[in-house]
Amino acid sequence: MRLSLSSGELLFVGKVKVLLITPITQILLLAPRQCTEAFHPLYIDVVDFTDGACSGAKLELTIVSEDFDKVPLIQRHRKVQALLKEDGLMDEKIHALTIKAWTPEQWEAKK
Numbered sequence: 001m002r003l004s005l006s007s008g009e010l011l012f013v014g015k016v017k018v019l020l021i022t023p024i025t026q027i028l029l030l031a032p033r034q035c036t037e038a039f040h041p042l043y044i045d046v047v048d049f050t051d052g053a054c055s056g057a058k059l060e061l062t063i064v065s066e067d068f069d070k071v072p073l074i075q076r077h078r079k080v081q082a083l084l085k086e087d088g089l090m091d092e093k094i095h096a097l098t099i100k101a102w103t104p105e106q107w108e109a110k111k
Contacts, residue, residue, distance in 0.1 A: 056095030
């Protein structure tokens with residue numbers, strides 16, 4: 001799993017990186033964990049594009065899972081959104097979410 005955090009959330013103290021836990025950081029940590037438990041992804045990536053112009057996070061979630069085989073794209077998106085909604089992340093915490101829900105074959109083709 002790779003997390004790409006917006007500036008200001010990583011603090012360097014000497015040579016040590018310290019992660020500042022902000023509401024957006026909590027989302028960045030919780031969303032991949034929930035998706036990993038539900039979809040058993042081969043790859044998962046969350047990128048934070050939050051710019052401070054709105055109250056919620058702007059995220060791009062890429063998830064590659066065999067669970068998506070033979071599942072239409074819209075249904076994949078709905079499954080991911082429903083999972084995040086269960087945890088209250090889609091209410092006000094996430095303002096915009098781009099979902100890339102791919103099968104392993106689609107992922108290989110896009111590399």
